[in-house]
Amino acid sequence: MNIIKFKATKNDEGRTLFKCLIKQLDNVPISVIEKLFRIKDIKINGKKTNNKSYSLIAGDEVIVYGIKDSQTKVLYSTPIKFRIIYEDKNILVIDKPINVSMHGFVDCLDNQVLTYLNYQHSDSFKPASIGRLDRSTSGLVIYAKTYQALVQLNEKINKIEKYYLLKxxxxxxxxxxxxxxxxxxxxxxxxxxxxxxxxxxxxxxxxxxxxxxxxxxxxxxxxxxxxxxxxxxxxxxxxxxxxxxxxxxYLHSYKVIFHSLEKELEYLNDTQFVCDIKW
The missing domain is CATH 3.30.2350.10 (Pseudouridine synthase)
Incomplete structure (x- = not known):
């Protein structure tokens, strides 16, 4: 049996221990993770626990016993077809081409983004999009690169102005x-x-x-x-x-404008990104 050990990062902060382990051990059945809690086969900072609701703090040391091959490092290698509009430490804004699905396929946009970011499974967070576009729709898609950005942008999604060009x-x-x-x-x-x-x-x-x-x-x-x-x-x-x-x-996500963002994303307020297209 393997011992899995990791330290919570800022991307894990605020997640419950249970949800964090589901993300970390994503090839382990939830029933097995439930059992680990029942038999207290988990330690937080050296102490055994069965508290599924424990809210993680960056730096917490988590040790999980009795799991086989659970901490797989996932390396993505999907051909990249999108164009980068903007990127910083918190967000990635891209131009999605037509006939590319957001999720669910080997060549989907999510996998392309994870390939570009050289994503490897190191904590409970995985970069994710804010909203989605249909397969047949092109244009702007926003990806959050941190858990804090993802939470805030999803909470403020109705404060993001979104414009589409169409025929x-x-x-x-x-x-x-x-x-x-x-x-x-x-x-x-x-x-x-x-x-x-x-x-x-x-x-x-x-x-x-x-x-x-x-x-x-x-x-x-x-x-x-x-x-x-x-x-x-x-x-x-x-x-x-x-x-x-x-x-x-003929539908294209043309422009987004950010409003009402706070804390680490406040610098994006009133920023607009435009992705023009020639038909």
């Missing part, structure tokens, strides 16, 4: 719409309604310099695509939502 026949110089989405159990597809109940989807569509944009006020899956299809002006190339056939879905 559609909609005629409005400016139009704000609010719909409520519900999944049709029979068709397994989302449907929109003007009234509750449902998931609120609020979007502003506008035209500037003969280009068409959407600003999302709520970030829900397929929000822009669903709304324009419902209004009778689907995005070009969006066959899923009645758009005419084209070489791609």
């Amino acid at each position: 559609s026949d909609f005629p409005w110089n400016k139009k704000e719409v609010t719909f409520y989405g519900r999944k049709n159990i029979k068709t397994h597809r989302m449907e929109l309604f003007n009234k509750k109940p449902g998931i609120k989807m609020q979007t502003i569509f506008f035209i500037d310099d003969n280009k068409k944009y959407a600003k999302i006020l709520t970030g829900k899956k397929h929000q822009i695509r669903l709304s324009l299809s419902y209004l009778g002006f689907p995005i070009y190339g969006d066959k899923k939502y009645s758009g005419r056939f084209d070489k791609r879905v």
Whole structure:
């Protein structure tokens, strides 16, 4: 039986011991981790514990007994297809190409980012995106490089202004719409309604310099695509939502602006990142 020993880092701080071990020992069944707590086969700073809710502090020494091959160093080597827009110690902003999934595939964007960052499994944190884009959508994606950045950006996600460039026949110089989405159990597809109940989807569509944009006020899956299809002006190339056939879905995450960030991310307030595209 192996003895696993590690020190909690700043990325672990604030996590419970249980959640930290699930992340650290990600190839060990949760039932086995539960058993370790039951039999007190875990030590914190030299003392045995079964306190799953213990909140870790950077520097805490954790020792786990009786685990085989559990602390695998994961090295990613996925070909990188994205373009870097901005990077510092807290965040990475990239331009995602079309036809790249965010998660779930060997060549997904997550694995590309982990390859670029030369990520190796050293604590309970793994760099992660703030929100997501559809496979067919290109443009700006924000990744948090620290646990503290991830927590704050997810908490403040509605304070991040997000603009999309698109192609559609909609005629409005400016139009704000609010719909409520519900999944049709029979068709397994989302449907929109003007009234509750449902998931609120609020979007502003506008035209500037003969280009068409959407600003999302709520970030829900397929929000822009669903709304324009419902209004009778689907995005070009969006066959899923009645758009005419084209070489791609003409939807691109164009600009983000940060607001209301605090502490270690305060320096990003009012910063905007733009990722233009030529169609």
